[in-house]
Amino acid sequence: MAFHITADGKKLVTLIPGDGIGPECVEATRRIIEASGAAVAWEERAAGASVFRQGVPSGVLPETIESITKTRVVLKGPLETPVGFGEKSANVTLRKLFETYGNIRPVREMPGVPTPFTGRRLDLVVVRENVEDLYAGIEHMQTPGVAQCLKLISRKGCEKIVRLAFEFARSEGRTKVHCATKSNIMKQTEGMLKRTFEAIAPEYPDIEANHIIIDNCAHQLVKRPEQFDVIVTTNMNGDIISDLTSGLIGGLGFAPSANIGSEVAIFEAVHGSAPKYAGKDVINPTAVLMSGVMMLRHLGEFEAAAKIENALLVTLEQGILTRDVVGDAKAVGTRAFTDAIIGNLGRQSENWRVREYKPMVLPDFPKAPDMVKAEVRRTVGADIFVETGQLPEQLGPALEALAEGSALKLKMISNRGTKVYPSVGAMTDCVDHYRCRFIARDAASDLTDAQILDLVQRIGSQYRWMHIEKLPEFDGEAGYTKAQGED
Known part of the structure; x- marks a missing residue:
């Protein structure tokens, strides 16, 4: 993965402060990373609730996408997914856009x-x-x-x-x-x-x-x-x-x-934006900070990453803790916690050790969509999904009659994965969604689309169907599973 290097030799990172407590956690992380001496520069961009309110359905601005495409590395705070406006989660949008x-x-x-x-x-x-x-x-x-x-x-x-x-x-x-x-x-x-x-x-x-x-x-x-x-x-x-x-x-x-991803990496805390705590100087920034440490290792800044992780361990060992750990009475605020970590940079705990890390080799994959190819393939049947209020003992004979004279015959009907026709004695409480499995009358044949569509038209003359699944065989192996109770 290629990184964007600034004129002064630093690795450029897209920084997204996020929503709610995000800006406080991200600012704490930025301060600590800068104090560690890491060769990192920032390009701040927006995503999340503020962008949704601008009428951008994805919650991600075009200039944010442009920045990420350039830097290939993102450190972000939690993003809110507002209720009542916007479309998808901005978090999911970013992950999908850059195939992380x-x-x-x-x-x-x-x-x-x-x-x-x-x-x-x-x-x-x-x-x-x-x-x-x-x-x-x-x-x-x-x-x-x-x-x-x-x-x-x-x-x-x-x-x-x-x-x-x-x-x-x-x-x-x-x-x-x-x-x-x-x-x-x-x-x-x-x-x-x-x-x-x-x-x-x-x-x-x-x-x-x-x-x-x-x-x-x-x-x-x-x-x-x-x-x-x-x-x-x-x-x-x-x-x-x-x-x-x-x-x-x-x-x-x-x-x-x-x-x-193969091209982009996004580092973030797992927690949400917790808006009720925003701006109160009470939040624990550790998750975002350790995401930043993971980012530094991704960038090859191993010394700075170890320095920060050691300082965090020393700070926690000293009993300097936030409200989520010790409650309001004994807690320090976000800024004081950050200051303590910065003050401990260069120190190491005698009882806690940081792992030894080396660069990770990212797998390289071909772009072709068809990674797996079959030498021999054929269609041996079709599952046709039917909506009806009938019971299996009514539906089965009706489908057998409709299929008479076609290239396929009814093998079985299942309801939510359990075979209900021909009956195997299961006490299934059926719903109006049946999988009707048809197989070729000639077991050696490779069914054509025309033959399957002929059957669909026959069934559609009396029943509402929702979708069809061909039953494939790849290199002699069945590409489908059997229903519970199906032989």
């Missing part, structure tokens, strides 16, 4: 911050895929009472996030990576991450690679979190367990993050 495919969230026990896990020296990282999965946000109302969200997982997306996790582990001297999925249930989508992880892991023989089911991962994070080093997972799973891990070490006030 990986979200890295480290959590580490901090001195002086009491939690149920104090003394266990937790130090782990969640690496979350950041742009696909259910968070692609592709939703449809299928019937008036049934909603659908498409879970999109790509081999390219999986490979990018898996390689990022291994490369990040190496850069921090970590020795274990767990891949957490729900592949026991979602064998095609979550299973793709598992299969990709297992294919790539042998390329990193210096790192122990393990797969874990995501619900067991959550269980183990609460029971024995010190067993984990790096956890790589899909978007929604990562969103949930990274908040869980933040809770293990004192809350979101200590939760930094990096959004990493």
Whole structure:
């Protein structure tokens, strides 16, 4: 990733103060970074609520996009997503615009911050895929009472996030990576991450690679979190367990993050804008500060990053703490906390150590969309989704009659994933959304679009249908899963 170097040899960073408590946290971080001697310069730009109020639907100004395109590095405060105006979250807009495919969230026990896990020296990282999965946000109302969200997982997306996790582990001297999925249930989508992880892991023989089911991962994070080093997972799973891990070490006030892309990296705290505390000099800037430390390492400013992290550890060890840790009576304000860290620059704790870091090698990927190609492919059937208030024993015979004389025959009908026709004795409380699976009468044939559309027209003469899914076979392997109870 190329950085923009100023005339005086500094690396230029786009600085977005953000909303609510954002400007205070960002200003504290800027002061500390400048005091550390890091070779960084700033280009301040706007995004968030103030931009929404200007009538910009995305919440991101064109000049902000222009700056990020130039600098390739962003440090930002939390952005508010206003209710009642604007369209998408400005945070999501930035991540999508610049394809920051990986979200890295480290959590580490901090001195002086009491939690149920104090003394266990937790130090782990969640690496979350950041742009696909259910968070692609592709939703449809299928019937008036049934909603659908498409879970999109790509081999390219999986490979990018898996390689990022291994490369990040190496850069921090970590020795274990767990891949957490729900592949026991979602064998095609979550299973793709598992299969990709297992294919790539042998390329990193210096790192122990393990797969874990995501619900067991959550269980183990609460029971024995010190067993984990790096956890790589899909978007929604990562969103949930990274908040869980933040809770293990004192809350979101200590939760930094990096959004990493092939071209751009965005560094931000995990917490929100907390407008009710804005301007009161009470907020904990640690999450934004540690996001800034991650940014410095990304820029190759390792000495300044270590100096700041050491100063923070010394400050916390001295008992200089904000209200989120010790309450109002014993707390110092944001400015006093910042001053204390600056005063401790150059000092090191005797009891707490900063990791040794080295530059991270970002994976390089081809731009071609079709990363995976099949040598042989054919269509063996189609799932046609039908809306009806009929029960399965009425719908099944009617569809069989409609399909008579076509190239396809009805194999089964499922309701919310469970086979309901022909009956297998399941006590399913059906809704008006049926998946009707048709397969080729000639098992060796490759169905044409015309044959499938003929069937759709037949069904459409009597039923309302919402969408069609072809049943593909790639290199002899089925590209679809069976319903619960389907043979």
